[in-house]
Amino acid sequence: MEKMSGVRLNERPLSTFVEALFRKAGASAAGARAVTRAAVDASSRGVDTHGVRLVPYYLKCVQGGRIDGKAKPVFRRLAPGVGHVDGRNGFGHCASYLAVERGMMLAKDAGIAAVAVGNSSHYGAAGCYALAAARAGYAAFSFTTSESVVVPQDGKRAYFGTNPIAFATPVPGAEPLVFDMATSSIPYNRVFLRRATGQALPPEVAVDKSGRMTVDPHAVAALLPLGGLAYGYKGAGLAAVVDILCSCFARGLPGAETVSTMTSDFSFPIPLGHFFIVMNPALFAPPAEYGRTIRSMLKGLRAVPAHRGRKVMAPGDPEIAEAARRRRRGIPLDRATWRALVAAADDLGVSVPRPRAR
């Protein structure tokens, strides 16, 4: 999480504000609700790169025609454990919440289900959908293709996207565990941010236009996969698996064959794919036993002796702590995001909520 100077809002007024912006921009009630839910959920947990910061971008997508804000995603059951959602070029968030919901309905009795999503769009933070399942008592994986920005091992040009992998599962008596990672070391947004701040990047996370490793954010042309120069074949391999699930199994295009989402032409859809695996833990183990085992594992992990001034955390622990802070102190928005939201509100005739006093 980056330090931010800007404003803070409570979750409720922020949600109401964001949803009103999408409604006025022409989105359906269901579409506006889904994109708002995902964006505010990410921001409420400190996942600022994929939270409300993206709202001005999504508004531009709706207004330009890249995303059909009125589209109603269509679910089709293909087998007792398999479903497909046609996103109809609407909000990826809307198609994805539907996919997870239907995945839970299938997994309730089957024990496990996969729902693939085609003709979708950027769905924000992968973890949102896995967490939605975990909050309802299910475990889930969430995968998505994205913009081709990561070079494969030994390659000089980008091929896969940052193709993230998220997993969440209930922890009886506590918040669900959420793990959410890009298969590159850093997201591309980190490069933009470092260009703004002038700071160098860490080694082995990015390459220049000749495919050579660089730490100069201005020279970056693509990212290296997780694992860096020596072990990047692992991050690249994970990205390939994600791409296969989200294209071959979702009846879409491989990530590298879709148009770059970085184009400034917002007039046509850029169809992305997602893939969800949902499991009903109660059909694998008696709930009390499942609860004992996962709590014991997390307790042991958190008790590992740490380096001075550090603390060993379980996946998602930092977000759980940040969510508690933000419930007390409000959700921070950086200045640029806030300015863009206020400008959009002026254009659309939406009233702007008053930020919290600092």
Added chain:
Amino acid sequence: MEKMSGVRLNERPLSTFVEALFRKAGASAAGARAVTRAAVDASSRGVDTHGVRLVPYYLKCVQGGRIDGKAKPVFRRLAPGVGHVDGRNGFGHCASYLAVERGMMLAKDAGIAAVAVGNSSHYGAAGCYALAAARAGYAAFSFTTSESVVVPQDGKRAYFGTNPIAFATPVPGAEPLVFDMATSSIPYNRVFLRRATGQALPPEVAVDKSGRMTVDPHAVAALLPLGGLAYGYKGAGLAAVVDILCSCFARGLPGAETVSTMTSDFSFPIPLGHFFIVMNPALFAPPAEYGRTIRSMLKGLRAVPAHRGRKVMAPGDPEIAEAARRRRRGIPLDRATWRALVAAADDLGVSVPRPRAR
């Protein structure tokens, strides 16, 4: 793949030899067949760390009592898409092939199935079971817990194992794609090997007993997760997900709570867990469309311009090339492994096949 000086054998006589060793050591026909199949399959594809090299170790496990070579794993269907295999402390290989086979039977109509395995033992290379499914037209994930040897982010002591993740899927008209990675950068065997050769390790793959990064193989006390010092929380997070699937969902113990498999007392079982997700691609997309998409993705990936003298490869490409070489030239075994196999054959009264002429 390390360079090896030793002998070479063709796959058929090597299999016959290895299977005879296990039979004479007291394993059942099914058990001997499964462990031989997995070990020779890994070696035939160049995965030497997890191939025939482990046979002397498995023989010791059977003879000492750590593995019950006569155990018959028991499958139970828990839901239309969920099964459980009780490994009964037999060969992990035997329980795992059974799990994948039953997983395919469930996924044939359900589209997706998960089979968890408890009371199992070291199953060799994770990729073997995913590949077995892919050879039969199914996609599969394979996960396993292992020895606690990897420090979590910010930690000074090991907690998770190298907990690998493998995925395989059919590629119509070509060999299946197989991706198989440990969630640490290197396997612990690399440390042993470097101790023998005296070579330094790469940076950010291992730590000493105080938890500090070291490149001295003799000082290594544990491994760092994939991602190294800065991004190791990703490798550690993947390891946590694997551990949850293989313990909470498989009704076993978290990896860190099992006895170290590095103990020299071979008299008691060390129950490990595995987890398999099997999918029937034909229930997700029409086979012709699936085939076109995956071939197009792999073609695009392999065509990415590479650095001088290198070639961009898809996951599993090096193993496919090595398997073709080994079909022509035989499977190489290092001297130490060959000597151990010959010694075991002498003890057990098994006749030793003649290696190929060099």
